Amino acid sequence: MLELRLVQGSLLKKVLEAIKDLVTDANFDCSATGFSLQAMDSSHVALVSLLLRSEGFEHYRCDRNISMGMNLNNMAKMLKCAGNDDIITLKADDGSDTVTFMFESPTQDKISDFEMKLMDVDSEHLGIPEAEYHAIVRMPSTEFARICKDLSSIGDTVVISVTKEGVKFSTSGDIGTANVVCRQNTTVDKPEDATIVEMNEPVSLTFALRYFNSFTKGTPLSNTVTISLSSELPVVVEYKIAEMGHLRFYLAPKIEEDGEEN
Amino acid sequence: MLELRLVQGSLLKKVLEAIKDLVTDANFDCSATGFSLQAMDSSHVALVSLLLRSEGFEHYRCDRNISMGMNLNNMAKMLKCAGNDDIITLKADDGSDTVTFMFESPTQDKISDFEMKLMDVDSEHLGIPEAEYHAIVRMPSTEFARICKDLSSIGDTVVISVTKEGVKFSTSGDIGTANVVCRQNTTVDKPEDATIVEMNEPVSLTFALRYFNSFTKGTPLSNTVTISLSSELPVVVEYKIAEMGHLRFYLAPKIEEDGEEN
Amino acid sequence: MLELRLVQGSLLKKVLEAIKDLVTDANFDCSATGFSLQAMDSSHVALVSLLLRSEGFEHYRCDRNISMGMNLNNMAKMLKCAGNDDIITLKADDGSDTVTFMFESPTQDKISDFEMKLMDVDSEHLGIPEAEYHAIVRMPSTEFARICKDLSSIGDTVVISVTKEGVKFSTSGDIGTANVVCRQNTTVDKPEDATIVEMNEPVSLTFALRYFNSFTKGTPLSNTVTISLSSELPVVVEYKIAEMGHLRFYLAPKIEEDGEEN
Numbered sequence: 001m002l003e004l005r006l007v008q009g010s011l012l013k014k015v016l017e018a019i020k021d022l023v024t025d026a027n028f029d030c031s032a033t034g035f036s037l038q039a040m041d042s043s044h045v046a047l048v049s050l051l052l053r054s055e056g057f058e059h060y061r062c063d064r065n066i067s068m069g070m071n072l073n074n075m076a077k078m079l080k081c082a083g084n085d086d087i088i089t090l091k092a093d094d095g096s097d098t099v100t101f102m103f104e105s106p107t108q109d110k111i112s113d114f115e116m117k118l119m120d121v122d123s124e125h126l127g128i129p130e131a132e133y134h135a136i137v138r139m140p141s142t143e144f145a146r147i148c149k150d151l152s153s154i155g156d157t158v159v160i161s162v163t164k165e166g167v168k169f170s171t172s173g174d175i176g177t178a179n180v181v182c183r184q185n186t187t188v189d190k191p192e193d194a195t196i197v198e199m200n201e202p203v204s205l206t207f208a209l210r211y212f213n214s215f216t217k218g219t220p221l222s223n224t225v226t227i228s229l230s231s232e233l234p235v236v237v238e239y240k241i242a243e244m245g246h247l248r249f250y251l252a253p254k255i256e257e258d259g260e261e262n
Numbered sequence: 263m264l265e266l267r268l269v270q271g272s273l274l275k276k277v278l279e280a281i282k283d284l285v286t287d288a289n290f291d292c293s294a295t296g297f298s299l300q301a302m303d304s305s306h307v308a309l310v311s312l313l314l315r316s317e318g319f320e321h322y323r324c325d326r327n328i329s330m331g332m333n334l335n336n337m338a339k340m341l342k343c344a345g346n347d348d349i350i351t352l353k354a355d356d357g358s359d360t361v362t363f364m365f366e367s368p369t370q371d372k373i374s375d376f377e378m379k380l381m382d383v384d385s386e387h388l389g390i391p392e393a394e395y396h397a398i399v400r401m402p403s404t405e406f407a408r409i410c411k412d413l414s415s416i417g418d419t420v421v422i423s424v425t426k427e428g429v430k431f432s433t434s435g436d437i438g439t440a441n442v443v444c445r446q447n448t449t450v451d452k453p454e455d456a457t458i459v460e461m462n463e464p465v466s467l468t469f470a471l472r473y474f475n476s477f478t479k480g481t482p483l484s485n486t487v488t489i490s491l492s493s494e495l496p497v498v499v500e501y502k503i504a505e506m507g508h509l510r511f512y513l514a515p516k517i518e519e520d521g522e523e524n
Numbered sequence: 525m526l527e528l529r530l531v532q533g534s535l536l537k538k539v540l541e542a543i544k545d546l547v548t549d550a551n552f553d554c555s556a557t558g559f560s561l562q563a564m565d566s567s568h569v570a571l572v573s574l575l576l577r578s579e580g581f582e583h584y585r586c587d588r589n590i591s592m593g594m595n596l597n598n599m600a601k602m603l604k605c606a607g608n609d610d611i612i613t614l615k616a617d618d619g620s621d622t623v624t625f626m627f628e629s630p631t632q633d634k635i636s637d638f639e640m641k642l643m644d645v646d647s648e649h650l651g652i653p654e655a656e657y658h659a660i661v662r663m664p665s666t667e668f669a670r671i672c673k674d675l676s677s678i679g680d681t682v683v684i685s686v687t688k689e690g691v692k693f694s695t696s697g698d699i700g701t702a703n704v705v706c707r708q709n710t711t712v713d714k715p716e717d718a719t720i721v722e723m724n725e726p727v728s729l730t731f732a733l734r735y736f737n738s739f740t741k742g743t744p745l746s747n748t749v750t751i752s753l754s755s756e757l758p759v760v761v762e763y764k765i766a767e768m769g770h771l772r773f774y775l776a777p778k779i780e781e782d783g784e785e786n
Binding site: 071074077078080081098107108109110111112113114115116117 | 405412413415416437438439440441442443444445447457
């Protein structure tokens with residue numbers, strides 16, 4: 001028996017909107033610790049990792065570990081039917097091949113339940129070791145999303161370079177080149193407006209902008225985004241989910257070569 | 263000579279937006295009583311019935327009964343050119359094959375007149391007998407529109423079931439099933455937020471969601487919608503038009519059979 | 525060496541949005557006087573003329589006259605990456621085949637520079653003589669845009685007729701005819717809401733609505749638009765750019781003939 005009651009149901013709506021374009025089918029893993037997902041994108045290049053800790057739910061009952069395969073597009077369709085202020089409860093009976101999403105309006109006048117068929121999804125769970133990063137940048141999530149979108153109108157890849165002064169995003173394409181520099185800035189009125197650079201050594205890495213634009217679908221989840229970079233590791237783009245956990249995206253850097261295709 | 267002056271011209275704009283997708287060509291009937299329309303949708307399944315009573319117009323002159331055939335898309339195009347605060351006057355000379363829509367801006371600085379050709383439209387006027395309904399549900403029109411839209415993402419038909427406790431909307435499709443229950447609720451701050459069920463006997467009927475979604479284009483006309491149901495009669499979905507009349511949609515229930523096509 | 529610093533960078537963004545659909549490639553001419561452009565639309569029917577006077581820039585350095593050929597779509601793509609409150613600086617080295625747009629956020633935390641390749645653009649600079657017009661109409665720019673858009677849903681051409689009382693816009697098409705009359709009106713709360721007609725002699729001219737709808741992309745530049753008409757001259761549709769100059773569109777009237785195609 002599984003029963004997870006999330007008062008701030010809009011969180012789950014936002015999570016699905018953030019990952020449904022990247023991942024088609026995935027297993028949601030439920031244990032005493034929390035509700036989580038780990039999945040590769042359909043082209044097996046990027047990795048998505050979600051964690052919603054049990055403490056963040058108003059009610060959390062998970063009698064035994066369970067892995068539920070879902071089509072994320074169908075799940076998103078159902079969650080779209082929840083109001084933004086609705087309480088969402090996720091229910092599954094032991095051994096059932098369906099999951100039920102229950103939506104309660106704040107006034108309790110409208111109660112909806114949507115039942116979705118579960119599916120078998122192949123997946124291998126990758127261990128992601130804790131790592132030391134050369135540089136960690138925390139910046140406003142809307143700013144990061146704007147930069148990724150702007151640079152996509154010029155080129156296909158972005159070079160992210162971190163120095164003590166700040167972080168630089170660069171691209172080039174047929175019509176020209178673009179550089180956007182965000183300076184370290186901690187003296188802001190609201191803490192979420194800060195741009196903070198923690199750097200052990202300078203780093204400069206190249207990534208496909210297409211994936212970054214997918215990752216920024218996580219923007220509604222958090223005011224800030226954290227980008228962790230090391231020359232030998234995939235970048236981590238992380239959106240914290242307040243008091244519950246996080247949504248993380250991993251992407252390997254492109255290896256720059258002579259005669260590299262665009 | 264026909265001259266109908268409607269101070270709240272936006273009402274006529276909203277009426278046209280509500281029916282133009284359902285009905286292509288129709289006769290507007292004008293008499294001393296009021297301005298009305300009755301028309302089947304293009305697939306001859308749903309019936310639209312509009313009444314704007316003469317008392318609701320600032321000036322209402324209709325020397326003799328007249329029936330004016332109009333293409334509703336063209337009429338909607340012209341009415342879209344009226345500002346939302348404009349006064350709209352509809353004029354036609356006796357025997358003329360055109361109708362004129364005059365729009366006056368609130369400051370009278372801008373006066374537009376649009377002349378449209380009339381057309382011959384075949385129509386049979388159906389008598390709609392007053393009927394007793396098993397159940398009448400009144401609910402917020404935006405809530406009803408939201409439910410119809412939400413269920414359309416899951417299935418093609420909706421089962422509406424009314425009991426003393428409230429009204430249930432259900433559907434099912436390839437990805438699963440959905441049930442939305444709206445409880446009777448009369449203790450609300452604003453009267454238009456109430457959900458009120460008047461029931462003589464329980465009723466459960468099936469309809470094509472596609473038509474319901476067309477009907478909900480009437481939502482801007484009224485804060486509330488009234489749904490009247492009987493097992494032997496077409497459902498009536500009614501939007502009251504304040505102090506003037508109503509826009510009503512009629513649709514026969516689907517007969518559930520074994521092996522029914524979707 | 526060229527360096528033009530425009531504190532209100534959004535002006536340049538709006539100028540590009542206003543002309544990029546009409547003109548594909550054009551030369552921007554830079555002299556001690558100001559930054560200007562003159563170009564025919566791609567079908568060689570309408571003429572666009574832009575002037576931004578040097579006094580309007582916070583910093584204006586132009587060592588020698590220079591003409592820079594740009595693809596306006598690419599330029600618009602780059603300017604779209606500037607925030608609405610950003611300061612925009614345009615830079616070019618002598619003899620360089622590129623131009624750089626630098627965007628500074630109001631807080632100076634984000635500095636972007638976009639470098640675009642210049643191109644050779646053939647152009648002949650037309651002398652536009654100062655002329656006396658039969659009638660000059662000044663009206664709210666949003667009103668003019670609304671009328672052009674509304675009439676386009678009915679017909680392809682507009683007849684503009686000016687009398688002492690006001691200005692009339694007329695069209696006709698398959699579904700009917702339309703006339704919109706704006707009365708002279710100077711007793712308004714806000715000066716920009718006035719409709720002012722200066723008339724030496726009545727004038728009535730016909731134009732292709734398609735071009736007028738392109739011209740009205742200049743609406744965000746100014747609250748008012750000035751339309752100057754003479755029977756022997758192209759109409760001038762002018763949007764003033766506050767304290768800097770103007771964006772003007774020129775279009776020759778259609779010659780009305782019997783048997784004219786639509």
